[in-house]
Amino acid sequence: MKQHETKPAKRLSLAELKAKAKRQVLPTDQPPEGATSPDAKPIITFNERRKGKAPSHxxxxxxxxxxxxxxxxxxxxxxxxxxxxxxxxxxxxxxxxxxxxxxxxxxxxxxxxFPTLITDVRSLKADKGRTIKTVWELFDQTRVESVLMGYPGRATLCVSSQAGCGMACPFCATGQMGLTRNLSTGEIIEQVRAAITTVAEGGLGEENQRLTNIVFMGMGEPLVNYRAVVQALHRICDPVPEGFGMSARNITVSTVGLVPSIYKLAEEGLPVTLAVSLHAPDDELRDDLIPVNSRWKVKELLDAAYHYYEVTKRRVSIEYALIKDMNDHVWRAQLLADELNRRGSGWAHVNPIPLNPTPESIWTASTPAAQRAFVEKLRECGITTTIRDTRGSDIDGACGQLATEVNRNQAAARRANVRHVQ
Incomplete structure (x- = not known):
């Protein structure tokens, strides 16, 4: 070996990386976000609290x-x-x-x-007007949110498919609302139509801009509301006059891991992108972080995601919210890479997401150094990885936060009015 050459750094094993980890925070170390009692536990539900069907559209x-x-x-x-x-x-x-x-x-x-299905009750702008978050009131006074994000020449809409969510993820504001009800296809599509109109009219501050991308990452678990969501996908992607004629390749459907529905979606003939909200590669952590993991484990979920890739030829997005000292350890990045590579190469793309910080809470963003180390380990293992752009952090950006605030303020106003009358 020539004198100026250096030996490559020794690659640590998973066990060695795990031994180097300093601190482990667990989801059970604190009640779920928004819990009203210290002994609250996440409770999964697939059943709607509120019955009633939206007017036909x-x-x-x-x-x-x-x-x-x-x-x-x-x-x-x-x-x-x-x-x-x-x-x-x-x-x-x-x-x-x-x-x-x-x-x-x-x-x-x-x-x-054309009955009125959604009414704008509050809209907030951020990012110099390039992000608009809207709270919509539905026919039964239920509220949901959508977020419209502008980029040069294009725009992305994040839509809701349910009012609330029954998946009970303890770090999610929507998850702590519980499931109020499923949205109809019309209620989903009206969010899209409103966004197309806003963008076309220059509402994001740019001319010649158009809505090109839609992500089902708003309130709710899309695959629980399977029928309405699949119908909405057809309305979005089918050509005019059947639908808007948008490219299925620019549509993303997110799920926390409803394995049977992933297999079902793969057979629909809709080449939309599947996004799996994984957030932990090990069942020990994910059981508490994503309660539905108690039904379908990580390996089952990744097998289903790989099947989706094989059938649709669409690369799967792995969403991973980096939470300080909870799931951002380098050994977990190594384990995630191993699980993905075990099924093949190039089939998945990891999107680490810096969590919106919550003061005095265990649910807070990883440090920049931890984020870098996590991403570097994934890339070192050959996993395509991109830190996802975060928008609207100054307008209650996490889904469910703004709707919760509006509901809280209106409830307080009603109570104040009652006290005033008395």
């Missing part, structure tokens, strides 16, 4: 259903194509702005196809 129906409904009201079936082109092609919901429809049909078409 054009977006709830495929073209055959739209024609059938028109015929049932004594209107010509061919009008379905015209109405759909105005809605999906021009984002118009007022029949008076559909010049090829007879005026005598306007009222009936408005009642039949």
């Amino acid at each position: 054009l977006a709830d129906l495929d073209m055959a259903g739209r024609k059938e409904l028109l015929t049932a009201y004594g209107l010509p079936a061919f009008r379905a194509d015209q109405i759909s082109r105005h809605y999906f092609g021009r984002q118009v919901v007022d029949p008076a702005q559909m010049p090829d429809l007879p005026a005598q049909m306007h009222e009936k078409i408005s009642e039949t196809f």
Whole structure:
């Protein structure tokens, strides 16, 4: 060996990396975020607390259903194509702005196809106007959120598929709300239509910008509301007049790990990106961090994700919220890389996400040094890794935070009003 050459650094084994880890914080060290009692435990639920179906909307129906409904009201079936082109092609919901429809049909078409499903009750801007977070009130006063994020020449919308969430992840504001109810296809699609309109009108401060990407990463577990979400995917991706005609490759569906539904989604023929909210590569931690892991373990989940990749040829995103001293250890990065590489190479892309800090809580962001070490280990093992862009941290950016604040403020106002009357 020449004198100027140096020996490569010894690669530590998983056991050696684990032995070097200094501190381990556990999800059970503190009650879940938003808990009202010190002994609170996360409780998974798939059952809606609130019953009631949203009014039927054009977006709830495929073209055959739209024609059938028109015929049932004594209107010509061919009008379905015209109405759909105005809605999906021009984002118009007022029949008076559909010049090829007879005026005598306007009222009936408005009642039949375009009930008001979502109403903006509060919107906040951040990132110099490039991010808009909106709280929507639904027909039954339930509230959900969406986040619109602008980038040069394009925009991304984060949509909600449920009001609240039943997955009970202890670090998630939405998870501590519990599940109120599933959203209808129309309620999901109306979030999309509103975003398309906002972007087209320059609402993010840039001309010639358009909505190109949609992520189902808002409130709720999308795969619990499977039927409505799959129908929404068709409305988003199917060409006008069936839908908006957006590219399926720019749509992402997130899940905490409902394994049977991942296999089912793989067979739908919709090449959307699957994002797995993993957050821990070992069952010992993930059982408490992601309660649904008690049903489907990490290996089962990653097997399902790999199957999705094999069927759709779409690389899977592995979402990983880096939480200080809880899941950001280098040995966990090594274990994650080993689990991914065991199934093949190039099939998964890891997105570490710096957690929104919560003061005086165990749920706080990893240090920059810990983030770097985690990412470096993954890359060293050949895993494509990108720190995900965070937006809206100054406007209650984590999903569920703003809706919770609005609900809390309105409840306080109601109580104050009652006291005033008394």
